[in-house]
Amino acid sequence: MAPAPKKSLSEFSLFKSLVFPFALLLAAGHASADEGQWQPHQLPQLKSELKRVGISIPAEKFADLSKHPMSAMVSLGGCSASFVSDSGLIVTNHHCAYSAVQRNSSPEHNYISAGFLAKTRAAELPAGPSSLVYVTDSLENVTTQVLKGITPAMSGRARHEHVENRIKSLIAECEQDPAYRCSVPSFHRGLEYYRIRQMMIRDVRLVYAPSDKIGNFGGDVDNYEWPRHTGDFAFLRAYVGKDGRPADPSADNVPYKSKDFLVVSAQGLKNGDAILLAGYPGRTSRYKLASEIRYARDTSFPARVTELQADLAVIAAATKGDANAEVRYASVVKGLHNNLKKTQGLLAGFARKDIAIIKDGQDAAFRDWLKQQPKSDASAATLLSELDSVIASDMALSEQEFAWAVASNSDLLKSARSLYRLAQERSKPDAEREAGYQQRDVPFIKARLSRLEQSLVASVDQARYAAALQRYQTLPAASRPLGLDTLLPAKLDTLYQHSQLADTAQRLAWLEKDQATFQQSDDAFIRLAVQLQDTAISLENRRKEVDGNLERVIPQYMQALIAWKKSQGKPVYPDANSTLRVSYGNVAPYTPRDGITKGPFTTVQGIVEKHTGQAPFNAPANLLTAIAQQRYGVFKDAVLGSVPVNFLSSADTTGGNSGSAVLNKNGELIGLNFDSTYESITKDWYFDTQITRAIHLDIRYMLWVMQEVDHADNLLQEMTLKYPGAKLKK
Structure with a gap:
């Protein structure tokens, strides 16, 4: 064990005369461009920023985890997702459901290449023991409780173990109800601690995943690249016991009655439109030295x-x-x-x-x-x-x-x-x-x-x-x-x-x-x-x-x-730590190099252009036929003249945001986050407003594939869909 430092500083005493209370710092911080992965309770402090980008939803709605739209957001323990029906139907990325697809695949029934669609609830497949759905329902600041009893004389190990023991005690207190899983992550590298309570649903089933020729079109070659043409989506369903509480997987379980879910909008976006993104970003290092x-x-x-x-x-x-x-x-x-x-x-x-x-x-x-x-x-x-x-x-x-x-x-x-x-x-x-x-x-x-x-x-x-x-x-x-x-x-x-x-x-x-x-x-x-x-x-x-x-x-x-940073009017948000965050931005092109500008949308025509018949650019025949016949219907974008596949935004994202709901200004689901451009990868360490772009699946492509390619009519009927000029309810 290393000896304790010869000269220790008392906890958080050094700058008491220097700084304002921490909560006031957060309130005073002003966002620069679209940087920031904000805790939901911070959004009311950013009203002017949300108004600037064009968001219509009152900022206060994001601070209440029990209300729309935040109550529809869930974590898959490494990916993000959202409820899209009142029967526990969850949409996320194809790559987030990949292990469930792989688990149920064999050389004889290879759902990775063939895709999988359950036409009935009985046909849905177990996603596996590691597939869990976490529904966040509360969080509280427990910094005082965690740091209570720490003394300057403690060695590093003694201090760490003291904090861990305090955290374990707070978790045990929170988990008296076995339906919940609690955690106490640190924010700002140990400056604050929040206790988070999540309902943990243990029976998760695979409902629908398109062929990887759609869900992983472009494979590792196109990973982090733009332009992109990937249908990175899949559907899971959460099941619970008949009493409505989480239960071990069982044939007797019933679909979870999600108290809230997102309306799925096919009305589309255009360059410059505002978007919101909610999910569980993994780790960033913006404050590293x-x-x-x-x-x-x-x-x-x-x-x-x-x-x-x-x-x-x-x-x-x-x-x-x-x-x-x-x-x-x-x-x-x-x-x-x-x-x-x-x-x-x-x-x-x-x-x-x-x-x-x-x-x-x-x-x-x-x-x-x-x-x-x-x-x-x-x-x-x-x-x-x-x-x-x-x-x-x-x-x-x-x-x-x-x-x-x-x-x-x-x-x-x-x-x-x-x-x-x-x-x-x-x-x-x-x-x-x-x-x-x-x-x-x-x-x-x-x-x-x-x-x-x-x-x-x-x-x-x-x-x-x-x-x-x-x-x-x-x-x-x-x-x-x-x-x-x-x-x-x-x-x-x-x-x-x-x-x-x-x-x-x-x-x-x-x-x-x-x-x-x-x-x-x-x-x-x-x-x-x-x-x-x-x-x-x-x-x-x-x-x-x-x-x-x-x-x-x-x-x-x-x-x-x-x-x-507060004295400069710069953003004051914690590094990502796999907790629920909200970011915002606009649909936007970017210029990765001098003389090159990349537009914010791709269309199904790009799939045809990339198709070689060999992996990873091997599109399914029925998809190519639907494109050739221009069976676009209501999913055709009037400006693009085709079905959009992916689009770019200036929102702040990182790993863990995969599957995050991308919302329009009214809080309707219009996309799924799944990647970022290659030039943006360093945003985990430094946010460059000029070239940082997130890559999203356009929900119109998902709906078009479901209707014209895989005929997932049962799921289209289950969701609440909003089409241009009309609204179709289940």
Whole structure:
């Protein structure tokens, strides 16, 4: 354990004379262009901005999570979605439902390539144990409760564990009703904490997903590119017990009666129209320091790219010619490819615009401003010095954590380690267990272990692990955790031959076994997990020390930084952290390079132009026929003369916003967010108003495909649709 800093600063005391109360800072902050992923309760403070872009909905409606339109927004635990009927029908992206499609697919019934449509409720398929729907119903500021009892003398680890224990207590208090799942995420890097309560629906079923020739048209080639022609949509349905409460999957369950849902509008948009976007963005790093950006640019991201490329190459070679293995690893490969292209895009963005230099300038201006504030003395210099020190410690530890991840790149090893850690934690009172291994977490662990039945082939796992161990040996010695090298297996054939963890029943059976049984086991992967555990715990404790010091210093820095930004009239919003947010903007073209301007709409004619008959540009024959015959109907845009497919907006989005509802000025569903342009990827770190554009599915294309291509008439009748000149109710 690292010693406590010799000179500690009391929590949040340094700048009391410097800044206004935090809530007032939020109220005073003025948005610049369309930047900002706002907490719903902040929207009433942005009335002038919403009016500027052309939003008609009263801002106050967004602050109430129990009312339209926010009550229709849901999280899928990594993606966003929304209710579009009062019978639990949910629309999201095709790639967000991809694992459910893959789970139900086989070489004989390949719903990935053929698509899937349930014409009746009885024909809907289970989306799988990891498919969950979260309906947010309340949030409250619990900063005081979380930070109560912290003292300046605490070490980083002691502080971190104190905060974690306070959070676990607040969660336990919130989860007295088992229908709900609660969380206490931090905002502004530990400056504030909110307790969020969500109804967690556990029975989710696949209703409709078009062929990946539509839902993933363009594949990885077009990923993050514009122009785009992807029908990235799919439908799920939430089921509950007959009492209306969440229940385990059962044939006796009934569709969830969603209290609110979105009207689906085919009335369309034009260039310049206002849009709102609501969803659960994952992670942004807008407030990172220049040193953190340089570490990502020069060290972390290049290493990640190399690792992802190598892993993908191994999977491709190991699954080639094996249809079963290709189906099982389809979702894994898709996720890895998406991660790879995003990381490459970040590096390209860093090369195009030196964000670190921009941050250097901002940091210098901030420090000059800080020196001019009343009572700004040596304590401020101490804070900035400590800030640099804790960030350096974070980066150094991250190097060893990366090496650990490479050395343990096996799904069977990860399963064994998770099972052994659960057995260790189960010996403690539930309140004292590590977060992630409490009783509330066991269903999630079981779901992860069960999911491997559809996404694991032992020979592929072995190939991935063997290659990963070879790559690990090439890493610098200083980045490899102390003592790990001697614990790693030398002969993988023996490891895989003497383990039964590849069998789902055997794997799940370990959920109930105690620590002593693990330590006495002759299962090769279980033995390896036991041998590695001390190293894993050592890394974990070092991470707690580093995080505790970050959580002590960075909130004080953020408090001053927010005051500085407020003095400039700049936006004051928290980095994305997978909680419900709202952003806004306008339909807008952009200029990625000198002399090139890209318009905000694409049409079905572009599908014909890109079609080659070979993946990933292989459009279905019936779709091409419908285009050739111009069976456009009410979905034809009068200006474009065709059916729009995708469109651009200036809204602020990131990963996790996939599937987010895109609303028109009246709060009607007119699109689904699914991507951003390649030039925009660095927006996670720096928002460039000139080139940042989000890519959305135009809802008219979705409805047209449903009507003219896949004949999903039952779903069209179930939704409330608004057509040009008329309104059709179910």
